[in-house]
Amino acid sequence: MGKEGLNYAPQGKAEPVVEKGDFPFAVAALDHGHIYGQTNGLLEAGGELRWVYDPDPKKVEAFREAYPQAEPVDSLERILEDDAIKMVASAAIPSDRGPLGIQVMNAGKDYFTDKTPFTSLDQLADAKEAVKRTGQKYMVYYSERLHVECAVHAGDLIHAGAIGRVLQVIGLGPHRLSADKRPDWFFKKAQYGGILTDIGSHQIEQFLYYTGSTDAEVTHAAVANYNNKEAYPELEDFGEANLVGNTGATNYFRVDWFTPDALPTWGDGRTMILGTKGYIECRKYIDAGSSGTQDVLILVNDEKEERHELHGQVGFPFFGQMILDCLNRTENAMTQEHTFKAAELCLIAQEKARKIE
Amino acid sequence: MGKEGLNYAPQGKAEPVVEKGDFPFAVAALDHGHIYGQTNGLLEAGGELRWVYDPDPKKVEAFREAYPQAEPVDSLERILEDDAIKMVASAAIPSDRGPLGIQVMNAGKDYFTDKTPFTSLDQLADAKEAVKRTGQKYMVYYSERLHVECAVHAGDLIHAGAIGRVLQVIGLGPHRLSADKRPDWFFKKAQYGGILTDIGSHQIEQFLYYTGSTDAEVTHAAVANYNNKEAYPELEDFGEANLVGNTGATNYFRVDWFTPDALPTWGDGRTMILGTKGYIECRKYIDAGSSGTQDVLILVNDEKEERHELHGQVGFPFFGQMILDCLNRTENAMTQEHTFKAAELCLIAQEKARKIE
Numbered sequence: 001m002g003k004e005g006l007n008y009a010p011q012g013k014a015e016p017v018v019e020k021g022d023f024p025f026a027v028a029a030l031d032h033g034h035i036y037g038q039t040n041g042l043l044e045a046g047g048e049l050r051w052v053y054d055p056d057p058k059k060v061e062a063f064r065e066a067y068p069q070a071e072p073v074d075s076l077e078r079i080l081e082d083d084a085i086k087m088v089a090s091a092a093i094p095s096d097r098g099p100l101g102i103q104v105m106n107a108g109k110d111y112f113t114d115k116t117p118f119t120s121l122d123q124l125a126d127a128k129e130a131v132k133r134t135g136q137k138y139m140v141y142y143s144e145r146l147h148v149e150c151a152v153h154a155g156d157l158i159h160a161g162a163i164g165r166v167l168q169v170i171g172l173g174p175h176r177l178s179a180d181k182r183p184d185w186f187f188k189k190a191q192y193g194g195i196l197t198d199i200g201s202h203q204i205e206q207f208l209y210y211t212g213s214t215d216a217e218v219t220h221a222a223v224a225n226y227n228n229k230e231a232y233p234e235l236e237d238f239g240e241a242n243l244v245g246n247t248g249a250t251n252y253f254r255v256d257w258f259t260p261d262a263l264p265t266w267g268d269g270r271t272m273i274l275g276t277k278g279y280i281e282c283r284k285y286i287d288a289g290s291s292g293t294q295d296v297l298i299l300v301n302d303e304k305e306e307r308h309e310l311h312g313q314v315g316f317p318f319f320g321q322m323i324l325d326c327l328n329r330t331e332n333a334m335t336q337e338h339t340f341k342a343a344e345l346c347l348i349a350q351e352k353a354r355k356i357e
Numbered sequence: 358m359g360k361e362g363l364n365y366a367p368q369g370k371a372e373p374v375v376e377k378g379d380f381p382f383a384v385a386a387l388d389h390g391h392i393y394g395q396t397n398g399l400l401e402a403g404g405e406l407r408w409v410y411d412p413d414p415k416k417v418e419a420f421r422e423a424y425p426q427a428e429p430v431d432s433l434e435r436i437l438e439d440d441a442i443k444m445v446a447s448a449a450i451p452s453d454r455g456p457l458g459i460q461v462m463n464a465g466k467d468y469f470t471d472k473t474p475f476t477s478l479d480q481l482a483d484a485k486e487a488v489k490r491t492g493q494k495y496m497v498y499y500s501e502r503l504h505v506e507c508a509v510h511a512g513d514l515i516h517a518g519a520i521g522r523v524l525q526v527i528g529l530g531p532h533r534l535s536a537d538k539r540p541d542w543f544f545k546k547a548q549y550g551g552i553l554t555d556i557g558s559h560q561i562e563q564f565l566y567y568t569g570s571t572d573a574e575v576t577h578a579a580v581a582n583y584n585n586k587e588a589y590p591e592l593e594d595f596g597e598a599n600l601v602g603n604t605g606a607t608n609y610f611r612v613d614w615f616t617p618d619a620l621p622t623w624g625d626g627r628t629m630i631l632g633t634k635g636y637i638e639c640r641k642y643i644d645a646g647s648s649g650t651q652d653v654l655i656l657v658n659d660e661k662e663e664r665h666e667l668h669g670q671v672g673f674p675f676f677g678q679m680i681l682d683c684l685n686r687t688e689n690a691m692t693q694e695h696t697f698k699a700a701e702l703c704l705i706a707q708e709k710a711r712k713i714e
Contacts, residue, residue, distance in 0.1 A: 167583050167595060168611065172527075172629070174636075219711070220577035220599050222607065226524050227633045238524060240607060242577050242599060244713055250579065250597060252609050254525065260635040261659040268636070268657070272529070276584045278617040279531075279625070281645075288638075289655040289664030290647065298646040300625070302618040307646030354576070356601055 003176060003266055009036035010147045010316070016046030017320035023327065025112075026051035026079040027070060029092035029100060030059040031183065034114040038089045038141050039067060041319035042112075047087075051079050080107035086326055087112055091141075093185045094193045098123030105136035110326045112139045116201040117343045119193035121351075124343055131336060135329075139322055140339050144173065144202035144269060145209060149314035150282040150295040154273060157280060158210055163301055164277030166211045171203040171253035172270040176263075179232070187232045195223055195239035195255055196350040203253035204243065204349070205342035210273055213245025214337070216345055221353040227258070238356075241349040263288065277301050366393035367504045367673070373403030374677035380684065382469075383408035383436040384427060386449035386457060387416040388540065391471040395446045395498050396424060398676035399469075404444075408436050437464035443683055444469055448498075450542045451550045455480030462493035467683045469496045473558040474700045476550035478708075481700055488693060492686075496679055497696050501530065501559035501626060502566060506671035507639040507652040511630060515567055520632030520658055523568045527629040528560040528610035533620075536589070544589045552580055552596035552612055553707040560610035561600065561706070562699035567630055570602025571694070573702055578710040584615070595713075598706040620645065634658050 025047050027039060031054075043049060052070035054060050060072050079085060080103065088104045090097070091114035098118045104111040105127075117140045118124045127138050145151040158166060185191040192198050208216065221241040228235045237258065243251040259267045269284040278301025287296040295311040321333035382404050384396060388411075400406060409427035411417050417429050436442060437460065445461045447454070448471035455475045461468040462484075474497045475481045484495050502508040515523060542548040549555050565573065578598040585592045594615065600608040616624045626641040635658025644653040652668040678690035 163617075165583075167581075167613075167615070168597075170527075170529075170611065174631070219579065222576065222599075222601070224524075224605070224607075226522075226605070238607075240525075240599070240609065242579075242597070242609075244579070248581070248583070248713055250581075250595075250713065252597065252599075252611070254527065254609070254631075256524075256631065258524070258631060258633065258636070260520075260657050262635075262662045263657050264662065274531070274611075274613065274615060276615065278619075279615070288657055289662060300617050300620050300645055305619045305621065305646060356605055356607065 003264070009033065009040055011040050012044055012316045014044045015315060015320060017324055018046040018327070021048055023047045023086055023323050024050050024084050025087040025089060026053070026085050027063070027089050028053040028076050028079055029090035029096070030054040030063055031093045031185070032091035032114050034141060034143060035089065035091035036066060037143055037147055038091065038112060038114065041147065041316055042089060042323070045320035045323050047323055050085065051082070053079055076103070080104065080109070085109055090114070093191050094198060095119040095191045098127055101127055101138050102130045105130045105134045105138065108134065108136065110137040110139065112141065112322070114141045115143065116193055116198050116346060118347065119197060121344065121347050124340060124347065128340060137326060137336060138339065139334065140343065142202050142205040142342065144284070145206045146318040147316055148284045148295065150284060150297040150310045151206070151271060152316065153297055153308070153310050153314045154271065154280050154282050155209060157299060158273065162299060163273065163275030163279055166249055166273060166275045168250045168274040169207045169210050170272040171206055172268070173199050173203055173253065173255040174259045174267040174269065175199060175257050176259035176266045177237070177257040187235050189234040194350040195236035196221060196241055196353055197346050199255040200239055200241060200253065200349060201342060201346040203255065204251070204345045206271060207243060207245065207251035208338060208342055211245050211247050211249035213247045213249060215341060216243040216245040216251070218243050218345060218349045218352050221349040222356050223353040224356040239353065243345065264292065265294070366390065366397055368397050369401055369673045371401045372672060372677060374681055375403040375684070378405055380404045380443055380680050381407050381441050382444040382446060383410070383442050384420070384446050385410040385433050385436055386447040386453070387411040387420055388450045388542070389448035389471050391498060391500060392446065392448035393423060394500055394504055395448065395469060395471065398504065398673055399446060399680070402677035402680050404680055407442065408439070410436055433460070437461065437466070442466055447471070450548050451555060452476040452548045455484055458484055458495050459487045462487045462491045462495065465491065465493065467494040467496065469498065469679070471498045472500065473550055473555050473703060475704065476554060478701070478704050481697060481704065485697060494683060494693060495696065496691065497700065499559050499562040499699065501641070502563045503675040504673055505641045505652065507641060507654040507667045508563070508628060509673065510654055510665070510667050510671045511628065511637050511639050512566060514637060514656060515630065519656060520630065520636055521634030523606055523630060523632045525607045525631040526564045526567050528563055529625070529627040530556050530560055530610065530612040531616045531624040531626065532556060532614050533616035533623045534594070534614040544592050546591040551707040552593035553578060553598055553710055554703050556612045557596055557598060557610065557706060558699060558703040560612065561608070561702045563628060564600060564602065564608035565695060565699055568602050568604050568606035570604045570606060572698060573600040573602040573608070575600050575702060575706045575709050578706040579713050580710045581713040596710065600702065621649065622651070
């Protein structure tokens with residue numbers, strides 16, 4: 001796994017859910033490296049990548065080195081006009097993701113954007129309206145659950161009752177700053193949206209999913225720029241929030257840009273899930289100080305205390321489910337309501353956050 | 358280590374700081390099993406145990422099985438009248454700890470109580486007044502740092518600059534309920550004080566210590582009785598709080614009574630400390646799912662990623678420092694101000710806590 005989260009693009013087992021040609025998709029807007037993870041997921045599930053568009057030819061060239069089958073086109077319209085294309089996957093600058101999604105849905109295609117899906121509640125409202133009007137899907141790559149095998153397995157264990165009723169989810173989302181490799185927009189709050197909106201969105205999605213909450217209240221939120229004020233005054237290098245869901249379960253998460261240099265991966269992401277009959281810990285990208293292995297899951301309940309190494313064992317069912325959802329107009333991968341609720345709550349947390357000096 | 362936290366009484370290397378007879382102490386009020394840990398710490402540091410008092414002869418008998426040198430006396434007054442006694446160690450019912458301390462200090466002796474030291478801010482105010490008036494010490498057994506070797510070592514690493522400026526401390530304090538082994542007072546809120554006051558006090562002490570904060574604001578707090586409403590309506594089986602210290606560092610902690618049956622120790626206590634140049638994780642009582650070892654410390658900074666097994670390697674310097682503080686009227690083990698500030702903040706968190714249903 002790379003040292004920079006910005007290029008984190010997991011590869012899994014190819015488990016196509018459709019025949020070749022059943023699910024043609026295109027890629028547009030390559031601003032964030034997550035587009036590689038999104039593309040991998042779609043290809044492994046049987047999607048057929050046809051077109052790629054970005055105004056920056058260098059980004060297109062780099063993308064085509066990984067995916068030579070993607071034919072470059074010279075405008076977004078070329079993609080939107082192609083009736084065969086079912087979905088447009090994109091990783092635009094965060095503040096552009098909402099408006100791009102509306103263009104895509106207006107063209108009768110489903111949209112699959114990198115997180116965070118919006119940078120304002122107005123954008124969310126516009127997207128909700130467009131979904132209702134067009135009947136299209138606005139799907140989000142909440143990669144820190146969907147593209148992490150131990151996180152997927154944690155959900156399976158919970159749904160099988162392994163830890164009883166879920167009472168709490170704690171999420172830690174440290175990331176390596178890699179400031180010299182970041183584009184300008186990464187440091188402009190109007191474009192990246194704030195740390196709780198951006199990398200916090202993963203955390204809230206996980207909380208809603210693991211607890212089965214369909215809504216939540218943000219009970220506390222804070223952000224800080226502890227260590228980068230001079231170089232990057234608009235960066236928030238630390239954020240935290242607490243939520244209480246409509247199931248009664250609570251959430252605390254911390255996100256930050258303080259991954260130290262000696263960690264061999266981009267962040268020691270963790271999820272700690274407490275239930276009435278046990279608990280689960282996911283050491284997502286590294287079991288620091290021990291094996292170096294990723295996807296380690298600790299399960300302790302009333303019957304057993306176990307450590308599972310899950311890398312390569314679970315796969316990423318989200319992508320195949322999403323493709324089938326698009327073809328069949330179902331909601332098995334993730335409901336639109338859940339997708340939007342996670343987005344809404346991270347925007348509310350950001351708005352509500354006190355600034356720590 | 359036992360399966361019940363109520364009997365957690367660590368033993369360390371004997372490192373006497375005084376000659377035999379220099380520091381005679383007595384023990385009074387044996388309501389909580391922590392008194393064994395307090396006594397071990399004092400004995401290993403060279404204290405001489407002379408008297409034991411409790412109104413319940415069974416408790417005295419059990420105590421004397423562990424410490425036959427303790428002569429039983431038939432009233433607290435017998436201890437208070439003995440001019441040779443420097444300190445009275447006690448683990449009364451929480452709501453009795455403050456008043457007992459004032460009696461002890463009024464008799465010209467230092468006091469060493471189990472946490473939590475108070476169940477109300479009024480008791481704290483009374484103790485502050487008595488400390489000022491008598492010049493005696495009101496020391497507290499915040500065992501989850503003072504009597505845990507990896508927690509002690511974390512402090513040493515931080516003070517040596519291993520992780521830069523400390524930005525955040527996350528503390529997890531799960532405990533096994535062991536309801537059938539608990540006394541009645543354990544379930545009466547007026548006596549145990551609430552979960553944030555009780556086991557939360559450890560957490561706040563650690564936060565203040567690791568961050569060097571001398572004061573803090575409680576920004577959020579919540580408690581719940583998720584799973585024991587019917588059997589124990591006054592129990593709080595879950596609590597959490599967020600603080601921001603006057604150093605700008607933040608704290609989140611969760612405490613609960615949900616340790617599952619298959620965990621071989623009483624709780625998977627953790628401390629995760631984030632700094633500008635690295636982070637530390639303490640797996641205090643077990644490295645769950647791995648080695649079974651306790652006192653595991655993970656250190657990752659800009660130079661290294663390391664796992665340390667510290668059980669038996671560090672010792673417990675607090676007790677010797679406290680004995681010397683009592684003899685020399687210094688404050689090297691812990692200042693009175695710090696001791697009281699942790700107590701104050703856990704009481705404020707408890708008062709401020711919203712009740713989650």
